[in-house]
Amino acid sequence: MNKIFFTEEHELFRQSLRAFLNKEVRPNIEQWEADEEIPRSIYKRFGEMGFMGVTYPEKYGGMGLDTFFSVVYTEEMIKMNSSGFNTSIGAHAGLALAHINGEGSEDQKQNYLTPGLAGKRIGCLAITEPSGGSDVASISTKASRDGDHFIINGSKTFISNGVLSDYIVAAVRTGGPGAKGLSMVIIDRETPGVSATKLKKMGWHASDTGEIAFDNVRIPDSQLLGEENKGFFYIMQHFASERLGMALIAVSQAQLALDLAIDYMAEREVFGRTIDKFQVLRHRIAQLSSEVTSARAFVYLLYKQYSEGDYIIKEAAMAKLVTTQLSDKVCYECMRLFGGYGYMESYPMARLLRDSQLGTIGGGTSEVLCEIISKMIIDTKEYKAVI
Ligand SMILES: Cc1cc2nc3c(=O)[nH]c(=O)nc-3n(C[C@H](O)[C@H](O)[C@H](O)COP(=O)(O)OP(=O)(O)OC[C@H]3O[C@@H](n4cnc5c(N)ncnc54)[C@H](O)[C@@H]3O)c2cc1C
Known part of the structure; x- marks a missing residue:
C-alpha cells in the first residue's frame, strides 16, 4: 500500500523528521506531560526545521510540499505517544494557521502566518x-x-x-x-x-x-x-481536513498500540512461554491489525482525493467516525495485553488509551458526525465548497 501513496522523497522526509523527533522531542515528553504544556523553544525549533509548515506556501516560510508529506508528518508525530504534544503544535499549525492561510488578507498572512510558521507567534x-x-x-x-x-x-x-x-x-x-x-x-x-x-x-x-x-x-x-x-461556512470547510487529520491520528495511534503490544508479547513470559505464542492473543492481534490496515487504506484514499481538490465532507466525517472508535477499541485491547503493566504510568499504554478517547469528542462528536452522514445519505443533502 505504501508504494501507491508515498515516494522516495516522502520516505527521506520521514527519516529526517523521525531523527529530529527522537533527538529533540522524545526525551522531553515525560516532562512536558507533567508540566501540562510544551515550551516556546520547541515551537521555534519546529519553525527553524521547517516542520511547522510542511504544506504551507514557501512565500510565508512553509515547505510547499504535497499532502502526503503532511501524512508522514502526522504518523511520525503520533509515535511520540503524547497527543498533548501533538495537539499543542497542531492547534496552532493545523487549526489557527489553516484559517489564516485560507481566508486571511495579505497583511494578516504577513502578521500571523509568517511568524507562525517560524514558531515565533502561536495561535x-x-x-x-x-x-x-x-x-x-x-x-x-x-x-x-x-x-x-x-x-x-x-x-x-x-x-x-x-x-x-x-x-x-x-x-x-x-x-x-x-x-x-x-x-x-x-x-x-x-x-x-x-x-x-x-x-x-x-x-x-x-x-x-x-x-x-x-x-x-x-x-x-x-x-x-x-x-x-461567512464564518460558519469557513468552519465547515476546514472541518473536512481537520476530521481527516483526526482520522489519520486515530489509525496512527491504533498502529502504535499494536506495535507496542507485539513487542511486549515477544518478551513477556507466562506459563513458560512468551505470550505471543498463545493462539487466542495471536488471533486478537491478527483481527485488530486487519481492521487498522483496512481503515488506514480508506484514510490514505481520502487524502488522495483531498489532495486532488475533492470536497470530502461526508467521507471525512465517515473516516473520523470509524477510526476514532477503532482506535479506542485497539488501545483498550492492547492495554489489556500488557496485563497489570498496561495500567501503570511507567508503561506507554495508559496514556495511549486515555489520549485516544478524545478522538470521538473533539472536532465533532460521533453523534454529530452521524447526523451529517445521515443527512447526506438518507436526505441526499449536499454541502458545497465556499473557499
Ligand atoms: C481536550 C479538548 C480540546 C479541545 N480543543 C478545542 C479547540 O482547540 N477549539 C475548539 O473550538 N474546541 C475544542 N474542543 C471542544 C470540542 O470540539 C467539543 O467538546 C465538542 O465539539 C463537543 O462539544 P461539547 O463539549 O459542548 O458537547 P455537547 O455539544 O454539549 O454535546 C454533549 C453530548 O450530546 C451529544 N449531541 C450533541 N448534539 C447531538 C445531536 N444532534 N444528536 C445526538 N447527540 C448529540 C454529543 O455527541 C455529546 O455526546 C476541545 C475539547 C477537548 C475536550
Whole structure:
C-alpha cells in the first residue's frame, strides 16, 4: 500500500523528521506531560526545521510540499505517544494557521502566518462555547460594530493553546441568529478584556487547554478573517481536513498500540512461554491489525482525493467516525495485553488509551458526525465548497 501513496522523497522526509523527533522531542515528553504544556523553544525549533509548515506556501516560510508529506508528518508525530504534544503544535499549525492561510488578507498572512510558521507567534482556534460545542450555528459570543471596530463579549471553552497562545482565531456572531450570522476574527492576546484560565483534564496532558473570556474586547475590523457573516461556512470547510487529520491520528495511534503490544508479547513470559505464542492473543492481534490496515487504506484514499481538490465532507466525517472508535477499541485491547503493566504510568499504554478517547469528542462528536452522514445519505443533502 505504501508504494501507491508515498515516494522516495516522502520516505527521506520521514527519516529526517523521525531523527529530529527522537533527538529533540522524545526525551522531553515525560516532562512536558507533567508540566501540562510544551515550551516556546520547541515551537521555534519546529519553525527553524521547517516542520511547522510542511504544506504551507514557501512565500510565508512553509515547505510547499504535497499532502502526503503532511501524512508522514502526522504518523511520525503520533509515535511520540503524547497527543498533548501533538495537539499543542497542531492547534496552532493545523487549526489557527489553516484559517489564516485560507481566508486571511495579505497583511494578516504577513502578521500571523509568517511568524507562525517560524514558531515565533502561536495561535489557537476558538469555536466551542460553554453553552455547547456541537451546535456551531448557535454560537453566542457577540461582536458588535462600533465604527471601524468590533466590541466582543462572550466566552470560549476547551480551547487547545487557550492560555499560552499569542492570538485567538475566534468564531463570533456579527449578524443575526443561525449559521449566516457568524464571522471569524483574530484577537491578539494582549488586547484589554481578554482573560483565560487553564482546565484540568483526563488526557492530552502536555496540551494547554483553556477557557477564554472576552469582556468588551475592542478590535479593529481589519482583524476580520475573510468576509463578514461567512464564518460558519469557513468552519465547515476546514472541518473536512481537520476530521481527516483526526482520522489519520486515530489509525496512527491504533498502529502504535499494536506495535507496542507485539513487542511486549515477544518478551513477556507466562506459563513458560512468551505470550505471543498463545493462539487466542495471536488471533486478537491478527483481527485488530486487519481492521487498522483496512481503515488506514480508506484514510490514505481520502487524502488522495483531498489532495486532488475533492470536497470530502461526508467521507471525512465517515473516516473520523470509524477510526476514532477503532482506535479506542485497539488501545483498550492492547492495554489489556500488557496485563497489570498496561495500567501503570511507567508503561506507554495508559496514556495511549486515555489520549485516544478524545478522538470521538473533539472536532465533532460521533453523534454529530452521524447526523451529517445521515443527512447526506438518507436526505441526499449536499454541502458545497465556499473557499
Ligand atoms: C481536550 C479538548 C480540546 C479541545 N480543543 C478545542 C479547540 O482547540 N477549539 C475548539 O473550538 N474546541 C475544542 N474542543 C471542544 C470540542 O470540539 C467539543 O467538546 C465538542 O465539539 C463537543 O462539544 P461539547 O463539549 O459542548 O458537547 P455537547 O455539544 O454539549 O454535546 C454533549 C453530548 O450530546 C451529544 N449531541 C450533541 N448534539 C447531538 C445531536 N444532534 N444528536 C445526538 N447527540 C448529540 C454529543 O455527541 C455529546 O455526546 C476541545 C475539547 C477537548 C475536550
